[in-house]
Amino acid sequence: MKLELYYWPEIQGRGEFVRLALEDAGAPYVDVARQPKGMARMLALEERERVFAPPFLRAGKLVIAQTANILHHLGPKLGLAPASEARRAVLSQEQLTIADWVTEVHDAHHPIASSLYYEDQQREAERRAAIFRKERLPKFMAHFEARARPRSKVTYVDLSLFQMIEGLRYAFPKAMKKLERNYPLLLALHQRVARRPRLAAYLASERRIAFNQQGIFRYYPELDG
Amino acid sequence: MKLELYYWPEIQGRGEFVRLALEDAGAPYVDVARQPKGMARMLALEERERVFAPPFLRAGKLVIAQTANILHHLGPKLGLAPASEARRAVLSQEQLTIADWVTEVHDAHHPIASSLYYEDQQREAERRAAIFRKERLPKFMAHFEARARPRSKVTYVDLSLFQMIEGLRYAFPKAMKKLERNYPLLLALHQRVARRPRLAAYLASERRIAFNQQGIFRYYPELDG
Numbered sequence: 001m002k003l004e005l006y007y008w009p010e011i012q013g014r015g016e017f018v019r020l021a022l023e024d025a026g027a028p029y030v031d032v033a034r035q036p037k038g039m040a041r042m043l044a045l046e047e048r049e050r051v052f053a054p055p056f057l058r059a060g061k062l063v064i065a066q067t068a069n070i071l072h073h074l075g076p077k078l079g080l081a082p083a084s085e086a087r088r089a090v091l092s093q094e095q096l097t098i099a100d101w102v103t104e105v106h107d108a109h110h111p112i113a114s115s116l117y118y119e120d121q122q123r124e125a126e127r128r129a130a131i132f133r134k135e136r137l138p139k140f141m142a143h144f145e146a147r148a149r150p151r152s153k154v155t156y157v158d159l160s161l162f163q164m165i166e167g168l169r170y171a172f173p174k175a176m177k178k179l180e181r182n183y184p185l186l187l188a189l190h191q192r193v194a195r196r197p198r199l200a201a202y203l204a205s206e207r208r209i210a211f212n213q214q215g216i217f218r219y220y221p222e223l224d225g
Numbered sequence: 226m227k228l229e230l231y232y233w234p235e236i237q238g239r240g241e242f243v244r245l246a247l248e249d250a251g252a253p254y255v256d257v258a259r260q261p262k263g264m265a266r267m268l269a270l271e272e273r274e275r276v277f278a279p280p281f282l283r284a285g286k287l288v289i290a291q292t293a294n295i296l297h298h299l300g301p302k303l304g305l306a307p308a309s310e311a312r313r314a315v316l317s318q319e320q321l322t323i324a325d326w327v328t329e330v331h332d333a334h335h336p337i338a339s340s341l342y343y344e345d346q347q348r349e350a351e352r353r354a355a356i357f358r359k360e361r362l363p364k365f366m367a368h369f370e371a372r373a374r375p376r377s378k379v380t381y382v383d384l385s386l387f388q389m390i391e392g393l394r395y396a397f398p399k400a401m402k403k404l405e406r407n408y409p410l411l412l413a414l415h416q417r418v419a420r421r422p423r424l425a426a427y428l429a430s431e432r433r434i435a436f437n438q439q440g441i442f443r444y445y446p447e448l449d450g
Contacts, residue, residue, distance in 0.1 A: 050371050052322045064314045066321040072297075073314050089289045089298050096291040096321075097277045103328060111336050112349065113356040124337065124349050131338040146275050 003029040006042045007055040011215035014067045015055040020159040021071060023202035025078035068095040071156045080156040094157045098164060101140045106216045108132045109223060129223035133175045141183045148185035162193035167217035174224045228254040231267045232280040236440035239292045240280040245384040246296060248427035250303035293320040296381045305381040319382045323389060326365045331441045333357045334448060354448035358400045366408045373410035386411065387418035392442035399449045
């Protein structure tokens, strides 16, 4: 089945969690908004289908939004999730916890409003980021460290955890340098994912958008402590 | 099957979205943390199963967390969701958008950190809440108004939208009074849900915890404009 991913063309953002799954599985897909006239197609479909926000996926007649929901749907089809309802539910739970983590990463630099410039909420961001680094970052890392299963089959949640570590290293290099050694299973998982041949090829390709100051993960030295 | 819900016993919070579905369906369930020694049982199971945060549900051997994930699992079993994978995915997408909305409601009074008192982030809360009322509240309301289907079978998403309107009226009475008339289909849905016999009985019972200043929806006059 033809798969179309709709997401902002200039950032990794939430869409990247879906891109990683599609790329790792070698699934043929079109990253629509990165094609000629793709942005107009994305906005038209978003309007027609009354989607709240990208990313969304079109698979035949089905159009679905929300990153964790897209991955729940794609997981078994891409060989990145078990087939049983119960085991899929447990994976989805973990992806939703990652989604909460992503929102907290975003809100560390935009604690007041997405519609305001960073500079217009920098003081609040410094306050929120300090607590994020001290309380929330270790809490999330410890949670996933405790659940890591080094020898189990790789799932879409593992790919998303790889992306979290990549992004956190970009956004909080000093904090991560101090912290990450406490989570050896997560680091081993990160390496294991990075070495998967199709994923490695993707990461080295032009399809992988570089981290930048418009995405979820942004580097502001003053937020890194 | 015996269903056990685990959630904080003194607030509606995120657990209430699950309670409403269980109550509306007339499903026998135990609200564990509200039983004698229930808090200790909740904390022990949370630790043993390495759950990130309540609410979580135990159904036989399965223990799952994350509100939208619990509802996705329970929906068809409770007669509050269709059975087809595609239609379940579309419902789940909407529940996840409600989850994002809930986080924004919470962060309107706690924009810096959940671990700080409101009074220690009141200035930031006033700034965030003003933008929430002006930009985000109408955006979410308009989204669900546009998707409302007045004559379709009631789903768990409809029950959650009922709860959002109840909560928003408690937390932002002035803002809602001005705004809500713009969304007649949502108001009709709210009424339709409120009149469902089992739900009405629940809302009138002692099982329904009152809104208060510890939950997601809190009333601070200075945040209501």
